[in-house]
C-alpha cells in the first residue's frame with residue numbers, strides 16, 4: 214500500500230497508536246500487517262526504542278560473514294549499483310540483506326538526507342532481525358515470498374514511521390537466500406520502483422542459477438579430465454583438418470611424444486602413418502581393432518577404437534582415438550584369466566635324488582632363456598615343472614601360456630600358435646587374431662605334447678624358434694616375439710625321429726635344456742611323501758585328520774603307477790571320500806588295488822559277463838550297498854552302475870540284493 218496523502222498517513226498513525234495503547238486493530242488494516250504486528254508484540258519488540266546493535270556482528274564476525282556470502286555479494290552488487298543509479302534522484306538507500314535480514318551491502322548517496330538520517334545505521338553487519346524491529350518489508354517478504362512494500366506507520370517501530378521500504382526475495386531454487394530492498398523517505402517514492410526491484414531480484418536469482426549450473430559443469434569437466442588423465446588408455450583427438458587438439462598422458466607415453474604435438478598436424482605429430490586420417494575420410498569409426506605400424510623407433514602394436522565426434526547438428530568435428538599397447542592388453546588378459554603361473558619349486562614334493570636333480574635343473578633353466586624339453590610319462594609332473602621354471606625365471610611377471618597340441622584339431626594348431634591376419638579366411642575377426650606366441654610375449658609358452666604336432670607345423674615352429682618372430686596365417690609381416698618356450702612329450706623322441714615322425718633339427722632346437730622326469734614308481738619314498746601331501750590338502754580343506762595305514766603305503770610302494778602322480782592323486786581322492794573313519798585302509802582303495810578281487814579273477818577262467826557281475830557285486834558289498842561309493846570303486850558313473858544292477862537282476866524292491874558271488 215503506497216501512502217501518498219497526509220490524511221492517509223494520519224489515519225495510519227491513529228491505527229498504530231490505538232494498537233500499541235489498547236491492542237485493538239483497525240478493520241481497514243491488511244491481514245498480513247495485523248498478523249505481523251501481533252507476532253512482533255508476541256516477540257516482545259519494543260516499538261519505541263530500536264536497539265540494532267543487539268543482533269549485529271562484531272568486526273571479526275563481519276569478516277567471516279562477508280566471506281561466507283562473497284558469491285551472492287559479487288552477483289548482487291552490480292545490480293544494486295544499477296538500481297541506485299536509475300533512482301538517484303529519489304534519495305534512496307539500496308541494500309542487500311541475507312535470509313536473517315543482516316546487511317551484506319549498501320548503496321547510498323554521500324551527504325544525502327538519507328545518509329544523515331541513517332548514518333552508520335544501515336551498514337554491512339547490521340541486522341534488522343524481526344525480533345528487534347518487528348514488521349518491515351523484509352519480514353513480510355519472508356512470509357509471502359513476494360515483493361512487499363511497507364510504509365509509514367505500517368512499520369511496527371515508530372523509528373521507521375516516516376520511511377517507505379520495498380523488499381524483494383532472491384531465490385536459490387525454491388529457497389529464499391537473500392533480499393534486496395530500498396529505503397526512502399515517504400514523499401520521494403516512485404511508483405516504478407516496485408517493478409524495477411522485482412525485475413532485479415529475479416535477475417539476481419537467475420544469475421545464481423546460471424552460476425550453479427556453470428559450477429556443476431566446471432566440477433564435471435574437472436572430473437572428466439581427472440579420469441582422462443588417470444586412465445591407462447591413450448586418448449587423442451584431431452579436428453576435421455587432422456590437427457591434434459588433445460592427447461592424454463597415457464597417449465603421450467604409448468606414442469612416445471609430449472604435449473607439444475597439440476596444434477600440429479597428425480602426420481607431423483607421430484612418426485608412423487596415422488590411421489586416424491582414414492576415419493576422417495570415411496567418417497566411420499570402429500571398436501577394438503588391432504594395428505601394427507612401422508615407426509622410426511620400431512613397430513608400434515596396439516588395439517584401438519576410433520569414434521567420429523559430431524556437434525549438435527550431427528556434423529563431424531573430428532575424431533577421438535582410444536588406444537592401448539598390445540603388450541598391456543595381453544598382460545591384462547593373462548591377469549584377468551589367471552593364466553599366470555602360480556607354481557614354484559616348493560610345490561614339487563619329493564626328496565629323491567631324481568627330484569633333487571630336477572629342482573637344480575629348474576633353477577638353471579629359470580636363469581637363462583633357452584628352450585626347455587621336458588620328457589616323461591603321462592602325469593609325472595611336467596607341467597608343474599614348466600610352471601616352476603617360469604616362476605623362478607626372469608619372466609615370472611609375464612604371461613604363462615599353455616597350448617596342448619593333442620587337444621587341438623590338426624587344422625587349427627597353426628592358427629592357434631601363429632595367429633591369423635585380418636580377412637585370411639571367412640570368419641576371421643576384424644584386425645586379425647594373435648596366436649599363442651604373440652600372447653605369450655614377455656613370458657613363457659608351454660607346448661604340451663609337441664609330438665602330436667603335424668610335420669608341416671613342426672617345420673614352421675622350427676623357423677619361428679630360429680628367427681624369434683612369427684608370421685600370421687594370411688600375412689607377410691614378421692612379428693618379433695620375446696618368448697621363452699618349454700615343450701613336453703611323453704613319447705620316445707629318438708624313436709619318432711627314426712620313424713620320420715619328428716623333425717630331427719627341431720629336436721636339436723628344443724632340447725638345449727633336456728630334463729627327463731622319472732616315473733613315480735622309480736621315486737621310492739617320494740610316493741609316500743606325495744600321498745601324504747595330497748591327503749593333507751583334503752584334511753586342510755575339510756578340517757579332518759585322516760592318515761594312511763601302513764598296509765596302504767606298502768601297496769602304494771609296489772604299485773606300478775602307470776598314470777604316475779596323477780593316478781596317485783585320484784587314488785587318494787577316492788580313498789579319502791570312501792573312508793568314513795580316520796585311517797585309510799585297503800578297503801577304501803579303488804578295486805584295482807584289492808588283492809582279493811585280483812586273486813578271484815586269477816583263480817578261474819570267467820566269461821566277461823560273469824567277471825563284470827562279480828566285480829559289481831564285490832564293489833557293492835564293499836560299499837555296503839552304497840551305489841555312489843561302489844561306482845567310484847569301479848571307476849564308472851552312478852547311472853552306469855544302476856543300469857548294470859538292473860541288467861544283471863541284482864536289485865530287489867529297488868534296493869541292491871546282497872547275493873553271494875557265484
Ligand SMILES: Nc1ncnc2c1ncn2[C@@H]1O[C@H](COP(=O)(O)OP(=O)(O)OP(=O)(O)O)[C@@H](O)[C@H]1O
Pocket residue numbers: 560561562563589590591592593594595596597598661703743778779782
Ligand atoms: N612332485 C609333485 N608334487 C606334487 N604334485 C605333483 C608332483 N608332480 C605332479 N604333481 C601333480 O600331479 C598332477 C599331474 O601333473 P602334471 O599335469 O604336471 O603332469 P604332466 O606330466 O604334465 O602330465 P601329462 O603328461 O598328462 O600332461 C598335477 O595335479 C600336479 O600338480
